[in-house]
Amino acid sequence: MKVIGSIDLHTRCKHYHTARDIIAIKFKCCDTYYGCYYCHEESTNHKPKTWNKDEWQTKAILCGNCHEELTIGEYQDCNYKCPKCESDFNPGCKNHYHLYFE
Template sequence: MLPPRFRRLLLSRAPIMRGHLIDGDGRCIHYHGPFDVVGNKCATCNEWWACHRCHEEIANHPFGKMLIDAPSSLQCGHCGELMAYGVQKCPRCGHNFNPGCSLHTPLYYEMPS
């Protein structure tokens, strides 16, 4: 298997994840456990971020929340697959995601009324 830095180069369709990244799977200085590989899209700048804290420290605007039913609001940091909210693992590469990420749903998504 290729090292993460080369794997990302091969996935030219994968958007670039922003933040204070510490590895090629999208882990950042704030969340860097084995399952912390999900990037979130900001509706304001349309960029992918490793976490809300990275966005807060780098961007010059509040994190724009996505609609909860948006088809491509999550990015797998391991393979670059784009997916919708609610998945527990990547449908492409099978990498498991941190179940604790669901606690941050209100930070990233507009909740239905």
Template structure:
């Protein structure tokens, strides 16, 4: 389940809602998937904590097919879901330091 503010059926939220905004990220602290760190921080008493890039936990989810992948798999996915091949927002890479460490 993807949490967030005004989340649609594919994980888009009030902050990010284009056709390619379908990636959800796992918070290392609460272990929940959120549409974005902004939604997470509004909805929780703690800030979003990034996942380690070396962690083998499935920390990224495609909102279209709910496929979960490791950070490494996501970062090497060529901006598309390895399962359903739906395009991911390439600009999400600008937030890598927020979601991954």
């Protein structure tokens, strides 16, 4: 799975690259995975669209460790741990949900 802006095999980008910054997000507007909001901003010439609540069953989150695709709902309910490989996700990402999800 190609991730725009990722700088390593675990989808970490230059903006967010701690050990737990291992998710990529598929942007609704482009149907493409990006390392983060800033990676999208640097790579496109359009504003991002957020996923509506009725679309939260869409697979739009990629675990950078095992490459499992999660639905938005699964991601938000996983308690910051991949349900497949149990890798830790960054709980601070919750502060940015408004950039991605309604």
